[in-house]
Amino acid sequence: MKALILDGSREGDVLTPAAVDGMAAALAARRVAVERVALRDSAIAPCAGCFGCWTRTPGECVTADAARDIVRAYVRSDIVVYATPVTFGGYSSHLKAALDRLIPALDPRFAVVGGEVHHRLRYRRYPKTIGLGTLPAPDPEAERMFARLVARNSFDPRQAPEAAVMTGVMDPEAAWRLADHLLDRAAVPP
Amino acid sequence: MNALILLGSPKGRSSASFTLGAKLADGLRERGAAVSDGFAHHALRSGEETGRLLDAVDDAGLVVLSFPVYIDALPAPLTRLLELVAERRSCAAAPPGTTRLAVLVQCGFPEAHQCDTAVGICRLFAGRTGMRWAGALAMGMGGQLGGGIEKLPGGGKLILRALDMAAESLAKGGDIPEEAATLFAKPLIPRWMYTFIGNLGWRVLMRKNRARRPIGYRPYEQG
Numbered sequence: 001m002k003a004l005i006l007d008g009s010r011e012g013d014v015l016t017p018a019a020v021d022g023m024a025a026a027l028a029a030r031r032v033a034v035e036r037v038a039l040r041d042s043a044i045a046p047c048a049g050c051f052g053c054w055t056r057t058p059g060e061c062v063t064a065d066a067a068r069d070i071v072r073a074y075v076r077s078d079i080v081v082y083a084t085p086v087t088f089g090g091y092s093s094h095l096k097a098a099l100d101r102l103i104p105a106l107d108p109r110f111a112v113v114g115g116e117v118h119h120r121l122r123y124r125r126y127p128k129t130i131g132l133g134t135l136p137a138p139d140p141e142a143e144r145m146f147a148r149l150v151a152r153n154s155f156d157p158r159q160a161p162e163a164a165v166m167t168g169v170m171d172p173e174a175a176w177r178l179a180d181h182l183l184d185r186a187a188v189p190p
Numbered sequence: 191m192n193a194l195i196l197l198g199s200p201k202g203r204s205s206a207s208f209t210l211g212a213k214l215a216d217g218l219r220e221r222g223a224a225v226s227d228g229f230a231h232h233a234l235r236s237g238e239e240t241g242r243l244l245d246a247v248d249d250a251g252l253v254v255l256s257f258p259v260y261i262d263a264l265p266a267p268l269t270r271l272l273e274l275v276a277e278r279r280s281c282a283a284a285p286p287g288t289t290r291l292a293v294l295v296q297c298g299f300p301e302a303h304q305c306d307t308a309v310g311i312c313r314l315f316a317g318r319t320g321m322r323w324a325g326a327l328a329m330g331m332g333g334q335l336g337g338g339i340e341k342l343p344g345g346g347k348l349i350l351r352a353l354d355m356a357a358e359s360l361a362k363g364g365d366i367p368e369e370a371a372t373l374f375a376k377p378l379i380p381r382w383m384y385t386f387i388g389n390l391g392w393r394v395l396m397r398k399n400r401a402r403r404p405i406g407y408r409p410y411e412q413g
Binding site: 001010031047048049053054055056059060066071072075076087088089090091092093097099100102103105107108109110111112116117118120121124138141142145149150152153155 | 199200203231242258260261262263264265266269270271272273276298299301303304307310311314315316318322368373381384385388389392396398399401403406407408410411412
């Protein structure tokens with residue numbers, strides 16, 4: 001199995017890197033090959049909203065930067081982890097820049113899924129989505145919003161997403177345990 | 191009252207977000223407000239422009255975020271700007287409630303409720319930065335807005351009425367009325383018609399762009 005960890009930690013953030021380390025160790029213990037991308041070090045332009053990835057070069061963004069590699073790694077992974085400081089219930093801007101550029105993985109045509117209109121799936125299979133948020137202290141409202149957002153951002157309705165928020169966790173052992181529990185919930189084979 | 195319309199679309203002045211924001215700005219000006227606008231994507235290109243936009247947020251009594259939904263949330267540059275506003279306000283300890291935050295948001299799907307998570311994020315941002323939440327106008331079928339509001343089915347009367355009601359209340363220091371939010375969220379055309387036109391539209395754009403791959407091409411598929 002392969003996992004892609006999109007690390008959306010911000011400058012000066014100590015909690016998200018600790019959570020990412022814990023998740024990487026927990027995945028490795030399950031013999032999952034891990035690819036980590038530190039998004040704040042990646043040059044990812046914001047999505048231009050041009051729809052070129054759907055109507056000019058279908059399946060591939062017209063902007064040639066690190067986001068293309070992320071889409072490729074995403075569609076070839078079994079698991080994707082969205083690691084981020086929970087930012088007003090959502091993702092950090094670093095992670096959001098990468099996610100905005102994931103749309104070439106979808107087909108533009110509309111389809112009704114679960115009573116709502118969404119874009120069709122371009123590929124036959126998609127990774128299971130795991131949201132890994134961090135907060136310095138409990139914030140139930142933000143945690144609920146984060147879980148809701150991750151649930152909506154799983155492109156493939158056949159892959160049930162999972163999300164959890166680690167609050168104030170810096171100890172590597174504790175981060176590993178919490179990540180391992182999240183992988184259990186996500187039914188990642190031990 | 192000073193109001194700032196903060197645009198979150200990469201398409202700038204040719205965007206649906208700008209069209210909606212400009213109409214609300216007109217309504218606010220007619221009622222005596224001084225209104226300026228700012229563009230998140232442009233402002234983040236240089237430290238100087240970012241600083242100017244953050245100053246404008248500080249000076250505004252009303253900030254209106256106008257943006258398209260990207261992956262159920264705000265576009266990344268607007269998210270970045272909100273992070274910077276939050277950092278600045280946590281340092282400066284802005285007095286709570288002196289700035290109000292309202293939202294104009296549209297998504298490309300037919301259902302207005304697909305804007306809910308984006309609105310929720312904005313609401314949490316307001317709460318965490320000491321701004322007073324003044325409500326949101328959220329609509330689906332944003333793809334219909336390309337030709338301007340007046341060219342919408344029915345002359346866009348529901349949208350225009352909702353924006354006018356919102357301007358009236360916001361100019362008086364109130365919140366966006368529920369009735370305005372309900373009007374704004376009403377589907378412009380039947381859902382089947384929107385998806386039919388949309389699916390046809392992708393094909394037309396592909397032909398215009400001389401796309402050489404089929405619409406469902408899978409460049410990264412393995413084996």
